[in-house]
Amino acid sequence: MIESFVRRLRVEKGYSPHTCRAYDHDLREFFACLAEEKGADEAGAGAVTPRRIRGYLGLLHKKNTKRTIARKLAALRSFFDFLAEQEMVDTNPAMRVQTPKQEKTIPGYLTVDDAFRLLDAIETDSLAGKRDRAMFETLYSSGVRVSELVGMNWFDLDADQRLVRVSGKGGRDRVVPIGRKGISAVTAYREALWREKVVALDQDGPLFLNRFGGRLTARSVGRILEKRFRECGIPLPVSPHGLRHSFASHMLDAGADLRALQEMLGHRKLSTTQRYTHIGIDTLMAAYDKAHPRK
Incomplete structure (x- = not known):
């Protein structure tokens, strides 16, 4: 389903190859982490809850910026929207997880x-x-x-x-x-x-x-x-x-x-x-x- 989702992003949505690779990596990383924590039997999309997503994001805070975490959450939201359209899940658990507040930074620039x-x-x-x-x-x-x-x-x-x-x-x-x-x-x-x-x-x-x-x-x-x-x-x-x-x-x-x-x-x-x-x-x-x- 991840492959189907990423293919849709590329073909129908026109997402760049870079974005598609990032979403593919983010989703596989999430489900691998879930399988390691809960076991393969509990790592399917139907077993994902807002609480599990929050726990995963909490682990990410140790090594990732808030911007990166927000992107990974966005990937989960889009993926579960896709699964809901395919009637593989009833609701999108990622929609009940708040996006981390972003730091307001000014990009470097020249005089x-x-x-x-x-x-x-x-x-x-x-x-x-x-x-x-x-x-x-x-x-x-x-x-x-x-x-x-x-x-x-x-x-x-x-x-x-x-x-x-x-x-x-x-x-x-x-x-x-x-x-x-x-x-x-x-x-x-x-x-x-x-x-x-x-x-x-x-x-x-x-x-x-x-x-x-x-x-x-x-x-x-x-x-x-x-x-x-x-x-x-x-x-x-x-x-x-x-x-x-x-x-x-x-x-x-x-x-x-x-x-x-x-x-x-x-x-x-x-x-x-x-x-x-x-x-x-x-x-x-x-x-x-x-x-x-x-x-």
Whole structure:
């Protein structure tokens, strides 16, 4: 039933492979823990109670963050909803278990000066340098997720209109603007690939390639970014997601509309966009001085 459930997530719901793997692991871990505690005869779905789920979550608190625990509980809720639809259980026991209260954290992000410092420090006298400059210019100027970045193909890019089509979470496509710096860097990288006879200019395929000519992975992008941080001397590197957060913060600080930013980031809920943005104290003070009648 776990296999059927995960297949449904992938095929019908359009969940990413990463999410499907996580849900599959979480469910198998739960039932393995249940079998170890109660014995195989008592480890079936019909024997699961809210109390058993709470006991399992209590064990997780020793080694997992609240965010991870919340994800594992979400996997159980979705799975038991699926079983209820199949009439294999009468009720969903996970619905009677409260989600752990989440810590409100602000993702790491760069100042505008540090973002420029990072990008300008990437030398472009090699193919790898041209790729990395193009990759991080694109990430910072469009605000896409790293999974969306590595999933881009050459034909997804409209250089004349400065737009790129990305496939987001749940298979939802959207079109986002990309800055002139990003377009220029991507074009230079593509022309270098053509000169070295790696690709033809009219050939579709992955936009960013690894040294073997295949598509880069999100993990590789993270490692490359860490290396570039060390080279430019910024002491506190951020993840590729931090560049996305930097994009959102800098756009908002410069006066971008929050709803437009929501569309560019591909968020379903405006509250998610608000969580990913950061307003500096200078921006807050300027807004206060401009708007308050008794300042």
